[in-house]
Amino acid sequence: MKSQRSLIRAAATAAIAAFLAGCGASQFTTLGGAGGSAHPAGLTIASSGAVRGGGVIRPDGAKSWMLPSPASCAYNGKLPPCGLLYVSNYYDDDVLVFQRGKLFGTLTGFNGPDGLCHDFAGNVWIVNNLGQDVVEYAHGGTTQIKALSDPGEYPLGCAVEPGGDAVAVTNIFTLGSGQGSVAIYHKDAGPPDILTDPDIYYVYFCGFDNQRNLYIDGFDTSGDFTFAELPRHERKFKNIVLNGTIYWPGAIQWDGTYVVVGDQMYQDQVESAAYQTTGAGGEIVGTTVFTGAQDIVGFDIKDTSVIGPDANLNVVGLYRYPGGGKPTVRLHHFRHPYGVTVSAAH
Amino acid sequence: MSVILRASLCAAIASLAVGLAACSSAGSPAGVADLSTRVPQPFASPAFRAHHGSKERGWISASARFRRTVYVADDSEILIFPQGPRNPSPIGKITDGVSSAYGLCIDRYGNLYVANQYSNNVTVYPVGSTEPSKTYSEDLERPLYPAVDSNQNLWVTNADNGTVVEYKHGSTHAKQVLQTPGSEADGLGFDVQGNLYVAYRYYSYYSSEPGSIEEFNPHSGKGTVLGMPLNQPQGVVVTNDGAILTVETGGTDRIDVFPPGYQVPTLEVGVKDIPTQLAIDSHENRLFVSSLDYNDIYASQYPLLNPNGSPNVLREKISVGSYGIVQGLALSDGQIF
Numbered sequence: 001m002k003s004q005r006s007l008i009r010a011a012a013t014a015a016i017a018a019f020l021a022g023c024g025a026s027q028f029t030t031l032g033g034a035g036g037s038a039h040p041a042g043l044t045i046a047s048s049g050a051v052r053g054g055g056v057i058r059p060d061g062a063k064s065w066m067l068p069s070p071a072s073c074a075y076n077g078k079l080p081p082c083g084l085l086y087v088s089n090y091y092d093d094d095v096l097v098f099q100r101g102k103l104f105g106t107l108t109g110f111n112g113p114d115g116l117c118h119d120f121a122g123n124v125w126i127v128n129n130l131g132q133d134v135v136e137y138a139h140g141g142t143t144q145i146k147a148l149s150d151p152g153e154y155p156l157g158c159a160v161e162p163g164g165d166a167v168a169v170t171n172i173f174t175l176g177s178g179q180g181s182v183a184i185y186h187k188d189a190g191p192p193d194i195l196t197d198p199d200i201y202y203v204y205f206c207g208f209d210n211q212r213n214l215y216i217d218g219f220d221t222s223g224d225f226t227f228a229e230l231p232r233h234e235r236k237f238k239n240i241v242l243n244g245t246i247y248w249p250g251a252i253q254w255d256g257t258y259v260v261v262g263d264q265m266y267q268d269q270v271e272s273a274a275y276q277t278t279g280a281g282g283e284i285v286g287t288t289v290f291t292g293a294q295d296i297v298g299f300d301i302k303d304t305s306v307i308g309p310d311a312n313l314n315v316v317g318l319y320r321y322p323g324g325g326k327p328t329v330r331l332h333h334f335r336h337p338y339g340v341t342v343s344a345a346h
Numbered sequence: 347m348s349v350i351l352r353a354s355l356c357a358a359i360a361s362l363a364v365g366l367a368a369c370s371s372a373g374s375p376a377g378v379a380d381l382s383t384r385v386p387q388p389f390a391s392p393a394f395r396a397h398h399g400s401k402e403r404g405w406i407s408a409s410a411r412f413r414r415t416v417y418v419a420d421d422s423e424i425l426i427f428p429q430g431p432r433n434p435s436p437i438g439k440i441t442d443g444v445s446s447a448y449g450l451c452i453d454r455y456g457n458l459y460v461a462n463q464y465s466n467n468v469t470v471y472p473v474g475s476t477e478p479s480k481t482y483s484e485d486l487e488r489p490l491y492p493a494v495d496s497n498q499n500l501w502v503t504n505a506d507n508g509t510v511v512e513y514k515h516g517s518t519h520a521k522q523v524l525q526t527p528g529s530e531a532d533g534l535g536f537d538v539q540g541n542l543y544v545a546y547r548y549y550s551y552y553s554s555e556p557g558s559i560e561e562f563n564p565h566s567g568k569g570t571v572l573g574m575p576l577n578q579p580q581g582v583v584v585t586n587d588g589a590i591l592t593v594e595t596g597g598t599d600r601i602d603v604f605p606p607g608y609q610v611p612t613l614e615v616g617v618k619d620i621p622t623q624l625a626i627d628s629h630e631n632r633l634f635v636s637s638l639d640y641n642d643i644y645a646s647q648y649p650l651l652n653p654n655g656s657p658n659v660l661r662e663k664i665s666v667g668s669y670g671i672v673q674g675l676a677l678s679d680g681q682i683f
Binding site: 090112114129130154156172173174175176177178179201202204221223249295297311336338 | 585586587588589603605606608610611612613614649651653654655656
């Protein structure tokens with residue numbers, strides 16, 4: 001019963017949020033310092049706290065005014081711990097960028113920004129869930145440098161092949177509510193390879209391991225969680241049976257050792273967690289519980305930190321990884337943050 | 347309860363929908379019926395329920411012309427509600443020619459068609475009018491659902507013999523009668539190619555054979571049974587991309603979504619007791635369903651599963667309980683074939 005009430009509450013929250021979408025401007029009053037203050041870039045921060053007007057955040061690659069940041073860092077209580085934190089703000093159609101807990105800039109003009117991912121160079125990919133495309137920005141840049149068209153699909157998540165040139169995008173389902181798929185884009189442009197797994201109807205998230213095998217999760221037509229691997233260089237998915245139950249598909253990440261799979265409804269409750277799995281081995285070897293979170297969707301693991309966007313509480317939390325527990329830092333006042341990625345320049 | 351709480355998308359969405367539907371209905375904890383006491387049996391569509399009270403003359407507010415509205419069949423009257431805030435008051439009522447009203451539809455010109463199941467006729471009301479301009483009755487045997495195709499031909503399903511009757515535009519004489527495999531024909535809809543989809547069922551107490559949907563070529567009359575097993579189906583909507591949405595009753599009480607070619611639903615959304623007619627707006631952004639037992643109209647964003655992966659929720663939009671018995675509904679901005 002508790003479960004059902006929680007579910008109802010979660011859904012009601014989502015429904016109400018959906019209902020309110022589009023009603024007025026965003027209110028990021030606690031982000032980025034006091035309204036009207038000067039931004040480090042010399043841009044004016046509007047009273048909403050968000051940088052507007054399309055100013056160039058990074059004037060050039062040689063003389064970046066960005067605060068220097070290492071590419072990797074242990075948990076340090078900062079959000080982000082290093083690099084730039086990108087947060088997709090679904091109902092405001094923008095992506096907020098943070099550095100050291102401060103709002104750094106806002107990328108605007110999206111249509112339902114959802115999953116985020118980055119490549120080794122720090123370039124960031126933003127999935128336009130309702131815009132049927134995926135766009136790329138340079139690390140810290142405000143100008144779109146590439147757009148991958150994904151017509152007829154609702155793209156949800158993305159992952160960049162480590163050391164390779166592929167960008168994988170999950171399409172949860174088609175505009176016609178048809179079966180979801182994975183689109184594999186290559187640098188040389190051209191149309192993507194569209195791959196489907198007959199056992200996964202709704203495809204949620206994807207992630208590569210260090211061997212460039214791709215993992216996806218989703219629901220089958222019975223509504224049961226399904227997990228699969230697309231081995232490198234293959235075109236056919238291999239379904240994986242985990243030795244545990246995941247109730248609602250979450251993000252997939254590689255933590256350096258394990259394939260980590262999220263559960264937006266940990267233990268069938270309004271709580272979230274991430275499981276360390278052996279990937280194709282199907283074994284769950286550890287659990288990171290996001291204590292107090294209600295719906296962690298597209299989290300990102302950064303060394304010994306994990307950053308979780310909570311689409312129900314409209315916050316982004318910093319958690320220890322793999323310990324989990326309560327968030328030590330939270331950013332507030334988002335409107336359905338679905339995805340985050342921590343990008344570092346190399 | 348445990349059935350509803352099983353870890354599946356279908357069940358989760360079903361429980362969400364049912365539970366939320368109960369939010370406005372105190373006295374029904376969680377709004378979930380005890381399914382263990384309800385053994386689905388083949389059964390005819392719910393019978394007419396008498397509406398007590400004197401029959402009043404119809405009226406339609408001038409504001410109805412400028413608003414998106416929901417027409418609700420309330421046995422001896424058609425109530426017109428504005429779309430918008432929850433539980434709005436009616437802004438119109440049609441009573442002339444309305445008796446035991448069931449399914450409704452509105453054509454591209456705004457004409458309202460009312461299937462009067464026990465009067466064995468369909469009455470037509472021009473937009474803004476409370477008096478019928480035309481009545482169809484030939485070959486109607488307890489008509490349940492009307493629909494108007496792209497050529498303005500009227501199609502009506504019969505509950506008493508499982509047939510669908512076509513009336514050519516401008517004529518009240520039946521042009522053809524199509525027989526489904528069932529003993530009762532229920533909801534119907536058209537795809538963008540003009541093919542006709544008709545839900546049907548059997549209602550013999552000696553048979554538990556499930557119903558299904560038959561697709562007809564409206565010109566040749568040739569039918570193809572699509573084969574999805576349906577428990578006492580009601581309304582049907584076919585979306586622009588060919589997905590079939592239909593309602594199951596008899597204790598199943600849910601909306602099923604069948605993408606093209608599928609015989610198993612890829613989504614099941616629970617609805618409080620006895621959902622009947624479905625209606626979707628012309629932009630396919632919002633889905634409405636009527637609930638007979640609770641006299642409510644529920645609505646949800648469409649698709650029922652959000653593109654961002656979270657479920658949409660059916661929410662009560664109109665409580666017709668204080669007015670009468672809901673059987674069917676139609677939208678002023680609904681599908682146009």
